[in-house]
Amino acid sequence: MEVFLKIENITKQFAGHTALDDVSLEVPRGCVYGLLGPNGAGKTTLIRIINHITAPDKGRVWFNGHPLSPADVANIGYLPEERGLYKTMKVGEQALYFAQLKGLSKAEATARLKKWFVKFGIEGWWNKKVSELSKGMAQKVQFIVTVLHEPQLLIFDEPFSGFDPINANLLKNEILELRDKGATVIFSTHNMASVEEVCDHITLINKSKNILSGSLDEVRRSHGGNIFEVDFRGDKESLVGALAGLPCGLLDESLIADEDKENHSERALKIHIERDEDVRSVVEVINNTVQLRTFREVIPSMNDIFIQAVAKHSAK
């Protein structure tokens, strides 16, 4: 895993409160990195530090192997959560203006913009005023402006807000495509379902601290608590009896599924296996006792993990 962006022990204080407290994280190259956390946790401050808008009090940022410098900003595309366009300007002119501020020449920017406008099916908007656009339409333009200069690092803060499901999906695919082309994406959101869909890695920030980091799979598995769901056909009592002597526990809630599936003569159990090395022997016993249909690990949703982790950290 090659690290593209490295945040090293960043601390940032504002008058009266600490926005970031000794936060470190590593963003691998070419992945979508979810930056999660409750409101006011310090995400926006961290993003602003990466964007060189504010400077940290302590700590360092490494960008593509060297300390972050103001010149790197040209290699970053940032779509802030709070975003706006000049209302009285025309869409095309405005997109050109932002592109030029990112260092593109006028001709280059025009060519690329035309391509993107066609891609998003908005060629007809070029000469429209921004005030005539709906929120979702304006968001599309902003997305284009963010990625137009083909930066190595893209930062999206709540990119899907204001989009209908169809356009949100379009945008999601664009983000994944940009990643596949080699861009590194930082993705900040409260929408956990979209995190599961697009993120490869995540970091959870709560109360100015990094409380959870890792690849999405790792994080979800580590929060799984080694719970497995067993679907089977056969006698439940005999299975429970057979499992009694093994290093695993039955979970009470699992029995509910039993009643529902009576007609299909299919039953389900939720069991907890403490140690990974015991999984095989447990499966063997189950397989010998009943007709095993499904055996899978129950992986908690990001939503559950988020709430759990924040509650646990806040309680400390």
Add this chain to the structure above:
Amino acid sequence: MGKIKIIAEREFNERVRKKSFIITTILMPIAFVAIMFVPALMMNISSDEKKEIIVVDQSGMVGERLQDDGQMMFSLSDKGFDTLKEENNEVFGILVIGEDVATNPSNVQLFTYESSTINIESAITEQVRNIIEAEKLKQYNIDDLDRILGEIKTPVSLQVKQLNESGEAKDSSAILNIALAYVFGFLIYMFVFLYGNMVMQGVIEEKSSKVMEVMVSSVKPFQLMMGKILGIAAVAITQFMIWVVFILVVGAGAMSLLGGDELLAAAQASAAMDPAMASMSGAEMSIDKDAAALINTITDPGYLVRILGGFLLYFVGGYLLYAAMFAAVGSAVDNEKDTNNLQLPITIPLILALFVMMSAMQEPNGPLAVWFSMIPFTSPIVMMVRLPYGMPDGFWISVLLLYGTFLAMVWLAGKIYRVGVFMYGKKPTLGELLKWARYKS
């Protein structure tokens, strides 16, 4: 630097293309002329209407010798004051001259039906005084009194020449000096306010529409601020240049249509509005003589370069200094309503400068004018008073101070701006603004 240019270009193009730019470009000169000259012209018009005054002369000495003038008409009455009062004539007022007026000169009373004016009061006083003085003189029984008085009368006409460093004497037109000082000082005042406000509104718009949030990842807040200030400066200069051309065309047209004298008279009347100026221009100033001086003055290239060059230097410097302050205020608030308190430190020095300019006209190189033409916050306006009277002492020091303060102010404003643009929902005080300036970036 490249980004500042891109930003400035956008500001310029956006504003110049707006309809409101074209409208203000047309309306501002009209409004300006109206503010400066219409009151003066109105005074001339209103004085055409003559006030009728009934005179009750108990001395029998003054009444019949009172003469009608441009503003008053006298009519003698045999009736007593009490009768007249009851008759309630439709006149301006009743002038009662006491029996012993020669020995008791304060026994002259004017009763009016409407409020009287200083002009009327002083004209009546003047006439009565002259009549009594002449009467008293007569009592000395001097032979040939009229002839002697006639010979004594000497109309003095002061020829003012200004010596330059090489000892050359040049005509100096006080009227032109005052008019130019007044116009240019006022122009700077108006432009600084108008365009400073434009900067502030632009910043507020960017902040409240959250365009700022998008911008700050590609440009430094300082570049954003400088781009805006410079772009709007270009708008101001463009507008000014349009007016210069406009004024030259209209001025040439007016000169050929009306002739110089009438324009001069209007200018003089306007100058006379201000008591400070009136004392300089003086009632006895001969228009013909002044016209010659005016033409000599205005065709002097050194004079023109000094006035116009100085104007541009201070116009740009003053705008830049104040625009930086306006930008800082704009960055600190969410909407225009919240700017009132923060604008005070900007408007107070500006208005002060305007008042100092008015009084400095009496003594263009007096201590008041000199000091306030050195202080950068007032110098752009106050220096306009000194410029027409030759190269002012300390001119370049003042210019350096102005531009130096501008740089310091931009630095300070940039620091406030940087913090302010990310502050929402707060209504900061001036103290907080200054605290922001001390934040680390």
